Amino acid sequence: MDNKIAAIVVLYNPGISFIDNINTYSKYVDNIIVIDNSSANNHHLLAGFQTLTYIPLNENMGISSALNIGCNKAIELKCNLALTMDQDSSFEKDQITRFISLSNGHFTNLDIAIVAPSWLCSQSVDLTVECNSVITSGNLVRLSAWQSIGGYNEDYFIDEVDHEFCYRLRDAGYKIVLLGNVSIRHNLGNPLLIKWFGRTITSSNHSVDRRYYLTRNRLLCRRDHPQYKRPFISVLFRDVVNILLVEPHKLRKLWAIACGFYDYKIGRAGKRP
Structure with missing residues (x-):
């Protein structure tokens, strides 16, 4: 065919x-x-x-x-x-x-x-x-x-x-x-970078809502498909550090991460309420 x-x-x-x-x-x-x-x-x-x-x-x-x-x-x-x-x-x-x-x-x-x-x-x-x-x-x-x-x-x-x-x-x-x-040419987020003690730090600079979905859905995926080993703690730690060092709207993004974790724990999926 x-x-x-x-x-x-x-x-x-x-x-x-x-x-x-x-x-x-x-x-x-x-x-x-x-x-x-x-x-x-x-x-x-x-x-x-x-x-x-x-x-x-x-x-x-x-x-x-x-x-x-x-x-x-x-x-x-x-x-x-x-x-x-x-x-x-x-x-x-x-x-x-x-x-x-x-x-x-x-x-x-x-x-x-x-x-x-x-x-x-x-x-x-x-x-x-x-x-x-x-x-x-x-x-x-x-x-x-x-x-x-x-x-x-x-x-x-x-x-x-x-x-x-x-x-x-x-x-x-x-x-x-x-x-x-x-x-393929493809953009991930709206990348930002800074020089920090001589080292270049790059962050994806995802929006507040994306920080929520990234956190919640990575946990959902790890729960639903445990046989596929992908790091979560190290990625979350990197994201938090990048938000603190590089990205704007720091408190809102950190709160979105916390909300994503909470909604995962109570079993809430779909569109963010």
Whole structure:
């Protein structure tokens, strides 16, 4: 069966630059599905695209819900692969052509649920690695695999959605493949750095709400998938130190971390109340 690809792009109060990002891969896919978590309607910004479906949610329903809506729409459009993209992610031309070409070979193996690009790429290294999890942006997801495990977990809302999804795929017997010679441009947070006693300290500078979800959902993921060992205490300690040394809104972010821990303990999931 020929691969038919739908790019699923999740928006949240985007700047105009997201149009340029979509342009880096739009001609290499069969359909574009834009799921908009913004309160404002952004359909007018997308008038220049052909074969585009715009689905406004009129509120932030989270990345997991948006991805599930997009995957269902992709299946309705008779696609068998989904290219899941953040609004701030993009490809160089040589990267997207290499990615789509390579993916066709990999997806003859029905055991492979996800083919993912790397963040950093060595053009001379043809390296394919099987791994336990990858971030969402840039993934080519087999929609039959997505369907077989019940989609993305909407209890997670945002953060750890990607890792939790991958762990369930792995538990179901699927493989996740990372391509070392294909890269994607992707921003993590709004990075800040300072010089401190001659040492450069970099912090992701995530928002207050993201600090809540990162804390709560890392704990949820560790509880739900204990067989996948990922550090939590050391990461939390690093985050707290970075907030204290580098980031603004220190008290609000530390309080958000505390709230995330508390909501995990009482079993509260989904959107932050």
